[in-house]
Structure formats: structure tokens, C-alpha cells
Amino acid sequence: MKAGSFYRTYIRNNLFTKLLATFSAIAVLAIVTLSYLLYAVMAGSIERDIVGNQRRAMESVSGYLTAKNDSVQRMVSDIYQDTALSQNVSYLLQHPFADYFRFRIDRYADEPRAGFGNALTYFERKAEGDADIRHLLLYSSGVQYLYAYRREGNPQLLQLNSALSYIPDAMALETPPVSLPSPWVRSGLGLEDKRLYAVRSAINDSSTLQNIGQLLVYYSSDGIQRALATYADVLKGYLLVLTPQGQVVFDSSGAYYGKLYPYASRISALSPSAELEEASLVSVLPESAAGFNVVSVVPKSEIRAATASVRRTVLSVSAVCILFAVALPSIAVFSVARRTGSLVRLMRRVETGDMAGRIHDPRGDELGQIASGFNRMLDQLDRHIEQEYKAEIRQRNTELSALQARINPHFLSNTLEVIRMRAVSQGADDAGEMIYSLSVLFRSMVSSQSIVPLREELELGRQYLELFRIRYKDRFAYRIEMAGTIGGRGVIKLSLQPIIENYIVHGLDPDRSDNRFSIRAEAVRGMISITLEDNGRGMDDQRLEEVERSMRIPLPDEAEGSFGLHSVSERLRLVYGPEAGLSIASEAGQGTTVIIRFPDELEEERS
Incomplete structure (x- = not known):
């Protein structure tokens, strides 16, 4: 009879006893499982180290x-x-x-x-x-x-x-x-x-x-x-x-x-x-x-001997953790069991959506701290709901901006085409060709592709050079050559434009009538080589050394051209690895030669 009364009083009708027993069982099972997994991981690591050394x-x-x-x-x-x-x-x-x-x-x-x-x-x-x-x-x-x-x-x-x-x-x-x-x-x-x-x-x-x-x-x-x-x-x-x-x-x-x-x-x-x-x-x-x-x-x-100390350590730590996992919750559960009513009632109010209620517990013991923490949680929840609401509004604005950004390029491209047709109809063929080249450049630059076929990158360079050929008439000419069937090889988009721009800004001499610029693409021993050569102003040894240094470590006050060369060189190395890169040779008054080299990935797949 006494045993039945004890069971009804302290086990069947006592929620905290059930919670304690459940928590202890889960804690022990979790500790045993984690200990086993920890030992398996550490033993596996030791075994892998042994196998790796062997x-x-x-x-x-x-x-x-x-x-x-x-x-x-x-x-x-x-x-x-x-x-x-x-x-x-x-x-x-x-x-x-x-x-x-x-x-x-x-x-x-x-x-x-x-x-x-x-x-x-x-x-x-x-x-x-x-x-x-x-x-x-x-x-x-x-x-x-x-x-x-x-x-x-x-x-x-x-x-x-x-x-x-x-x-x-x-x-x-x-x-x-x-x-x-x-x-x-x-x-x-x-x-x-x-x-x-x-x-x-x-x-x-x-x-x-x-x-x-x-x-x-x-x-x-x-x-x-x-x-x-x-x-x-x-x-x-x-x-x-x-x-x-x-x-x-x-x-x-x-x-x-x-x-x-x-x-x-x-x-x-x-x-x-x-x-x-x-x-x-x-x-x-x-x-x-x-x-x-x-x-x-x-x-x-020998492997078991190597993991024996780990096994003993894991068992010792597991035993201590199990002891604490059972003892500490027992003390905590029985000490707070008498004061949970008010907390449960407030939680039920929160479940109904009433966020205005708070627990007033002036004592500073564990339940008092829980009450204060619960109050802070409700305050943070209120702020979080407000932040989520504002974040949703900002997300909608961002989506609208992104949609607008996608519309704008099409609008500008169509506008350029209308202006070009107007210029052609008025007999301004040069202006029409320049607007067409600009439109092609614009569509390529807003494209989301980061790797494009080599033939498209060369065509982009041709359109850019065509703008300046029209501008300088007979004082400037260019030549683009592509050897073999490498037009389909992938290349980083806009890898040629910074180099061409650098020549136009720094190398081209408007007073001369024989300005020349050439681009030659070829496959050489498993590498794609693109040579950009001009007969412009060139650079002396000191300036060439400064440009090469800025390609390796760009300084904040470096010229835009040097930054563009650094950008091309860095992107080549990031995409293709350390064997890719950019080299420069120049002589004052004689011109500059820039060579871009990167692996021929199609050739590597064949080999």
C-alpha cells in the first residue's frame, strides 16, 4: 500500500518527476551516443593519421x-x-x-x-x-x-x-x-x-x-x-x-x-x-x-593501443557528464517546481497572442532570473516582429529595384538603336556605325556571363576599336587575327577591353598618321596566347617597372590603366590558376606588347 501511494504521489501524478526521469534518460543516451561518436571520430582520425603516415x-x-x-x-x-x-x-x-x-x-x-x-x-x-x-x-x-x-x-x-x-x-x-x-x-x-x-x-x-x-x-x-x-x-x-x-x-x-x-x-x-x-x-x-x-x-x-588513451579519456569524461546530467537537473527541478504556475499561465497568454503580459518577480533566484529573461524575450520578440515587418518591406523594394534594373538595360539598348536608325536616315553613317558599336559593347557588358567564347571577346574588342577607327579616320588602323579553330574556347569576359583602353588613353598619338594596333590569338603548346601589340608611345624602363609592380600589388593612387591591367591579371589567375597571367614588354617611342596566356582547357580534356 505504501509503495502504491509513493508511486501515485511522486511518479504518476508528479510531472517534474516524469520530466526528470525523461531528461535523465535522454541525457544519458545522448552522452553515451556523443561519447561513442566522439571516440569513433578521434579513433578514426588517429587511424587515418597512421594510414597517412604509412x-x-x-x-x-x-x-x-x-x-x-x-x-x-x-x-x-x-x-x-x-x-x-x-x-x-x-x-x-x-x-x-x-x-x-x-x-x-x-x-x-x-x-x-x-x-x-x-x-x-x-x-x-x-x-x-x-x-x-x-x-x-x-x-x-x-x-x-x-x-x-x-x-x-x-x-x-x-x-x-x-x-x-x-x-x-x-x-x-x-x-x-x-x-x-x-x-x-x-x-x-x-x-x-x-x-x-x-x-x-x-x-x-x-x-x-x-x-x-x-x-x-x-x-x-x-x-x-x-x-x-x-x-x-x-x-x-x-x-x-x-x-x-x-x-x-x-x-x-x-x-x-x-x-x-x-x-x-x-x-x-x-x-x-x-x-x-x-x-x-x-x-x-x-x-x-x-x-x-x-x-x-x-x-x-597497434591501432587499438594507439587509441587506448583516447578511449579511457572519453569514458572518464562520459561518466562525469552522466553524473552531472542526472544530479544537477534533479536539484534544479525540485527547487523550481513550486513556482512555475505563474510562468505557465503567462505562457498560455502568449500562446493566444497577448504579448502585453509580464511576470513580476522581485526575487533574484533562478525563477526570478527566468522571469526576467522571459520578459526580455517578449520585448525582443516584439522588436523582432517589427524588424521582420520592415525587412519584408525592404525585400519588396529590393525586388522592385532588381526588376527595374533588368528593364533599364533593354530600354537603353532600344533607345540607342532608335538613335542609330535616325542617324543613318539623316546620312550620318559614321555616327550610326559608332552608335551600333556602342550598343554592341553595352549589351555585352550588361550580360551576366563571366566566361564567353574567344570569338565573342575578339568581336567585342573589334567593336571597341571600330569606335576609334571611325573617330581618327586614316590616322588609326587595327588588325585582328585568330589562328586555327580556337574561336569556341572560353575566355574571361572583358579581358581585352582594359588593355585596348589603356592603349587608346596612353599609347595612341593623334598627331601621327600611322597608329597601328593588332590582336593575334593562337594555341601554343596547350596554352591560349593572345598578343596585343601597338606602335604607340611606349614606356621607359622606370615606368614599365612601376606598371608591373602595380599589377602585382595595386596601390590606391595608381592610374586607372594600371588598375585595369591588375584586374585582368588577377582574374586570369583566379579562374585558370598560377600558370595563367599577363606579361608586358615596352620601349619608349616604339610601342608596347601585352601577352595574355591561359590554359587551353579543351586541349587538356583531350590529353
């Missing part, structure tokens, strides 16, 4: 190995570019090794400068120039010998026989440019270091283009480890460089050198996770040209 480390390794492969390929390509060296290498690989020295002596006697083509000296210098090279091997496929240059020790020459040695067969196998040294070659040369990898390049006879041998360079993987030094503090798990067969070229952990990677079959570039030694995140960066894959393996246990 990716950058992989790119560093891939870039290092690609550079080594390119270096070896350049060694061979440089041979073909030097005739004497190419002949020496061809002779070396197509004749017994001892014959090569006799060949060198004969060549030196006949042509002293041939000493600069010494093949052995060339390869030894290349090997000495790279500290990561441990061995440089020259293999003759026809004579079947292997010459090995050692960084430490004397060179070694192996005379081979396919009937007695597996090395010729191993050298004949098709392998990617970057791989592991052949075990038969390692055995023949007595190489025990398992941290070597090989970069291979075929050597062809420059005359017949037939393969005559191979160049093999054995690098130490310590160089790859140095390439990872920058990421030593942030690298998780380990990085591998694998051949397509799963051979380990490099292992940052050092555990798999000299072995096939046992989990190679479980790694896929399409799957971000795999079961290896344990559940791990796997990233693959393939390098198809050089024939190797860079693999990042990060055990998920």
Missing part, C-alpha cells in the same frame, strides 16, 4: 626504388648516346674479356681520344658515384662471362658454361627490373648479404639492336631504411617491398629477408584488411613499371 612512407620507399631503377636505366641509355662508349661496350660483351684489352690498346694507338670511351672505367665510376651500390655486374650473353665490380675488394670475372653452370639460364629468365639477386649468381660470387636487391637493364648492340648482355646493379637495402628515417617515430607495423612472386626485397622489421613472404597470397590491393600474423590493416602501392609492390602492414592491435 602511405607517405610507402611513397618514399617507392620513390627511392624508382629513382634507383631510373639511375640504372640511365646508365644504359647514356651508353647509346656516346658513340665511342657504345662501341666499347658492344665489343666488350661480344668478345672474350682478354680480347677487350687488346682492342683498347689498338684503339688507343689509332685514336688517342678513344680512351674516354673505356667501358670498364665508365661502369666503375658510376658504381663509385652511388654509395648504395655494392656490386655492379656485366653479363655477356654471347660469350657467357660475368664481370663483377665490388665496392670492397677486387673485380671478379666468372667464365661461364651453360652446361656446367645455372647462371646463364638464370640470366636468360624474364624478371622485372627490380628483383632479388639470382641465388646462382650469389653463390658464384660468394655473396652472403641477404639485404641486397638487384636492378636489371638489358644492353643491346647499337648497330643491330640485338641483345648482347645485361647490366645488374646490386644495391644495399640500408638505403631504403635511410629513406624511412623521417618516418621512424610515426611508422607502425612494418613495410615490405615484394616481387610479384612474393620474394622480400625489403623488410623494415628485418624478419623476412631471404624468404618468401608467407602471407603474400592473402594481400590484395582491393582489401584494406587481412589475417596475417594477426588481423592487420594492409595497404598496397604497386609499381608496375619496375615490377615491385610496396606493402604496409599495421596490426590492428
